[in-house]
Amino acid sequence: MADTKSNKAVLITGGSRGIGRAIAIHAAKASYDIIFSYRTNLDAATSLYDELHALGAKAHGVQADVSTEAGVIRLFQFADEATGRIDSLVNNAGNVAPSSRVDSFSAARVNDLLALNVLGPILCCREAVKRMSTLYGGRGGNIVNISSIAASLGSPGEYVDYAATKAAIDTLTKGLAKEVANEGIRVNAVRPGIIDTDLHANSGDRKRPFKLQSLIPMQKVGTVDDIAQAVLWLLSDEASYITGSLLDVSGGR
Ligand code: NAP
DSSP, X not given: OOOOSSOOEEEETTOSXXXXXXXXXXXXXXXXEEEEEESSOHHHHHHHHHHHHHTTOOEEEEEOOTTSHHHHHHHHHXXXXXXXXXXXXXXXXXXXXXXXXXXXXXXXXXXXXXXXIIIHHHHHHHHHHHHHOGGGTOOOEXXXXXXXXXXXXXXXXXOHHHHHXXXXXXXXXXXXXXXXXXXXXXXXXEXXXXXXXXXXXXXXXXXXXXXXXXXXXXXXXXOHHHHHHHHHHHHSGGGTTOOSOEEEESTTO
């Protein structure tokens, strides 16, 4: 029977910094219990934990590398023990590699990106569906995958491999949405444009967002709050007839 007394719980991968952190804060303000994962940055995770508690939220952070199956399983076991329920999953953790042409890619670089940006989200979806689907006695749920507008643009000369991993996320979103539509689960994706986060330092230029501002039709870089608001809306009942959708939040790009 559904427990109507407890808050809904959202699991956010890579919640400690950037877009994931903003999603966690917006979710806390919307009265969700929060489970978030991080990879290595304990200071950032601790400061988010403190911020969520100051907002009055029940929050749980865990170190779990979601580019590995063992990390994904550990994350969901932690969530089971921490909250006993997972109503929503936000597949947010992801990364880019240094800007480069395809003819310079190493197999190791591409494998690392595939593990974090594709394998991890697919395995997180597997674990979420096992807990949410009415087929398994679950109460339904919601999945939002963080893709990228790069999936459509292709990111030539920067990171075509990253763009390809996000195209895989778009296809995952559409296919899984149809697979579980009649099992109480909605699956959607948000496709951010250029957002001001530390991610860009990993491509080799932390100032990249502002250097590319003129390419954005709205002529402004997006904020983490722009993305978090779209995610929270997709998770809400206001979006209850929406599944399999890719929502571009990119200033028109
Ligand atoms: P970010 O600022 O670099 O933050 C990344 C977060 O993910 C951190 O909390 C990091 O943890 C965590 N993380 C990284 N690798 C992980 C792993 N293996 N296991 C678990 N957690 C891991 O990145 P962001 O810009 O917020 O990006 C978030 C998502 O948005 C990504 O999927 C990205 O592709 C997508 N996106 C971003 C932009 C943009 O312009 N920023 C545009 C389109 C799409 P630590 O703190 O421990 O490192």
